[in-house]
Amino acid sequence: MSKTMPIAPVFFLPVPLFVQFWGGPKGTAILRLIERETGVSIGISDKTLRKNLLEYPVKAPTKSMQGKLARWIEKLTENPRLKLIVEFGFRQLWGMRTGEADWRGMLYGLSNSSGGALFSQTISYLKQILDEESAYYKKARNYKDQPAELLECLYQEPFYYRYGLPIPDQLLAEATRESPSDPIQHLMKQKMIAHSLMHGCISLQMDILACAEVEWLSENLSAEPEESRYRSILGQILPAPMDDGESVTTPVEMYFIQVRKDFGYESWHDMAEYVPMDAGAEADIESKRRKLVDWTQAKRLPKVEVVDEFLESLIHRRGDYDPIYYQLLYPAAAFIERLLQLFLPGIQKLELSVEDVAAMFGTFHEHFERHKKAAILKSE
Numbered sequence: 001m002s003k004t005m006p007i008a009p010v011f012f013l014p015v016p017l018f019v020q021f022w023g024g025p026k027g028t029a030i031l032r033l034i035e036r037e038t039g040v041s042i043g044i045s046d047k048t049l050r051k052n053l054l055e056y057p058v059k060a061p062t063k064s065m066q067g068k069l070a071r072w073i074e075k076l077t078e079n080p081r082l083k084l085i086v087e088f089g090f091r092q093l094w095g096m097r098t099g100e101a102d103w104r105g106m107l108y109g110l111s112n113s114s115g116g117a118l119f120s121q122t123i124s125y126l127k128q129i130l131d132e133e134s135a136y137y138k139k140a141r142n143y144k145d146q147p148a149e150l151l152e153c154l155y156q157e158p159f160y161y162r163y164g165l166p167i168p169d170q171l172l173a174e175a176t177r178e179s180p181s182d183p184i185q186h187l188m189k190q191k192m193i194a195h196s197l198m199h200g201c202i203s204l205q206m207d208i209l210a211c212a213e214v215e216w217l218s219e220n221l222s223a224e225p226e227e228s229r230y231r232s233i234l235g236q237i238l239p240a241p242m243d244d245g246e247s248v249t250t251p252v253e254m255y256f257i258q259v260r261k262d263f264g265y266e267s268w269h270d271m272a273e274y275v276p277m278d279a280g281a282e283a284d285i286e287s288k289r290r291k292l293v294d295w296t297q298a299k300r301l302p303k304v305e306v307v308d309e310f311l312e313s314l315i316h317r318r319g320d321y322d323p324i325y326y327q328l329l330y331p332a333a334a335f336i337e338r339l340l341q342l343f344l345p346g347i348q349k350l351e352l353s354v355e356d357v358a359a360m361f362g363t364f365h366e367h368f369e370r371h372k373k374a375a376i377l378k379s380e
Contacts, residue, residue, distance in 0.1 A: 010133060010197075011163050011204040015102035021338040023304050023331055040075045044068050103130055122212045129204070132159055147176045147183045154184070155196075163207070163363075164200030167193065191350050198343055198350075203363040205339055209234055209332055210367035216328065218375040230372045233258055233325075237333055238361045239340055241354040248354050251340065253296040255333035259326060263314055268292050274313035276306055301334050336361070 013021070016028075028046045035041055042049075048065065107130070110123050136159040143150040154160065155167040171192060172183075179186035187193045213234050221229045237254035241247075265271045272289035281287070295302050302310075307330045315326075340361075347357055 011200040015106050021335045042072045121215045125211050163203040165196040199360045202360040206364035207367040211371050214371040214375050240358050248357050250298050251333045251336040252298045256296045276309045
């Protein structure tokens, strides 16, 4: 019997990390926010919460942790405002793998929010992927006492290689031979597996982004000719090899370069005039230019509302551009930037090339084309 089974969604990020990367509360702050809003204390330290719920990859919480969370959820149901969400988002999901329940709860919440109305097709697609991933995992569980079949089911199923890199048969055979009681643990030590899983996680995030961009373009530019309607800007700001061959471009910098190009500004200096400054800060043109350059170099990612204000000023002075598309693109660019930074230590440890990194993020293009074709067929 294999002692090790993946218990978190294979390629999904932990929900708290996903929310944080989109500009939401950071780390345990999202749980503390629920505490403040409901008045119901979790009774678990930040350190323990981070260890059990926020680390990547997600691990199974201890029995003690599960008990505390169960008691917290029980108390939440005493609040009439939260009872329906808790009943659906937790009670029916309790017993699922760590991570899967979080995602289903979040998607349920998004479906009943304004964001759900804006990207309803993307949320439905996410539910579909999660269903497929859950079925893939449950199928693998049937082979937990058959190591060879288990590995084949985990690493050679269509769901896995839709996102992850293919795993050679000989590597799976070696794991079964060298560690028959726990072949997965043996595989986790192999660089090829780590690369494949990293590629898959990034590819899934690119699939989500591609679906969302196609949905927005399809819904908001329906009057445009097909060839110009589906012009992806996200596809132009992905990490790509730089001329030095040792580093990749950063998404936030490419985003601001794209804004400068599309709005017709010749230089950062020209754009800097419209950079909003904090109260009391120096507001001369050079200070604004330095702040803008810091943004482009991702030294400190500006808040969404600050970029929105900046875009409004740029667009107001340049004509009839609609700012909403670029306002939606910035959080996506920041998300990709944070995703790159998350995996950078692993990229360096595995000694991946800039071409490997570009290939992981470049899966966006394949996903975009697939979603675009589906949108065109739907509109015919």
